[in-house]
Amino acid sequence: MATILQLETATQVCSAAISINGETVALKEQMASNIHAGSLTLFIQDVMDTAGLRFSDLDAVAVSKGPGSYTGLRIGVSTAKGLCFALDLPLIGIDTLQMMSAGFLATQEDYTGLICAMIDARRMEVFTALFDTQLDYIGNTEAKIIDEHSFADELNASCITFIGDGALKCAAVIQHANASFSEQNFNSAANMSKLALKAYKNAEFEDVAYFEPFYLKDFVLTTPKKKV
Template sequence: MATILQIETATQVCSVAISVNGETIALKEETAQNIHAASLTLFIEEVMKIASLKYADLDAIAVSKGPGSYTGLRIGVSTAKGLCFALDKPLIAVGTLQMMANGYMQNHPNYGGLVCPMIDARRMEVFTSIYDNKLQEIEAVNAKIVDDKSFILALQKNYVTFIGDGAAKCEAVLMHDNAHFDAHNYNSAANMSKLAYQAFVTDNFNDVAYFEPFYLKDFVFTTPKKKS
């Protein structure tokens, strides 16, 4: 039996879940700006209580590895690694965009098109990829500046559903008959359950000492403008 604690902090969602053999048994999440530092450990304690588990009962710790918010990923991965060190448990890293696509597919099991998760990366840029309905990667994870020509080849041949906090700002640009937009938030640790379990049973673990989040782009420091 695989009991896994799952952490998702790649966007403004702070989400923690516990799964047993790929099925979610406890979930605590909230969406707010800059919530992760103050809330993540509290959410972990809460789901452990909901599931009536002790930390020793866990078999692994899974974390959403990115891409996404630099600060959110750093907090989530640091917390996951700390738990792995303290409890001597293996670390599982789940791609954030794949996790989002998995959540959509689980909610729409009869869907036959492609799904394109998008994470907002400022202005008209998004972190994105494309998956088919079997969760196979059709387009590799990349940072894309979206315009009216973006995804045109995929849209000419397939029905494509765009999801995530980056999709809403692109709806006015991607005006194609095959483009559909789903406003539901799929950045949930519950959507990691199936993927984390698959990694566990295949011993697909990450080196706790050397693992780093998948930021995709370097962090850019900005200087606040001086008041005149």
């Protein structure tokens, strides 16, 4: 039996879940800006209590590894690594875009098209990747500036559902009969349960000492225009 604590902080959603054998048994999450640092450990304790578990009952910690928000990813990964160090547990890194696609497929059992997961990277840029219904990658994960020609070849060949907080802003630009857009948010720790179980069974663990989030783009520090 695999009991896994799961953390998702790659976007504005702060989320913690417990899965047992690939099934989510407890979930605590909230969507709000800048709450991850103050809320994540509280959410972890909440799901542990809800599931009736002690930390010694855990078999692994899984964390959404990106791409996504630089600050959010730092908080999630550092928390996960701290728990793994303290409890001597293996660490599982879950691709954020793949996790989102898994959540979408869980709501669409008969879906036969492609899934394009998108995380807002400001303006018309998104972090994105295409997946088939087996959650295999179609091409590479990339930071992409969206215009009217984006995904033209793929849309001519297949239906694509665009998901994530970066998808809706692209709806007015990507106008194609084979394109559809989901308003549902799939950035939830609950959506990594089956992916985390698969990784656990295959012993696909990260090096706790050296693991870093998948930022995709370098962090750029900007200077506020408004002087205080």
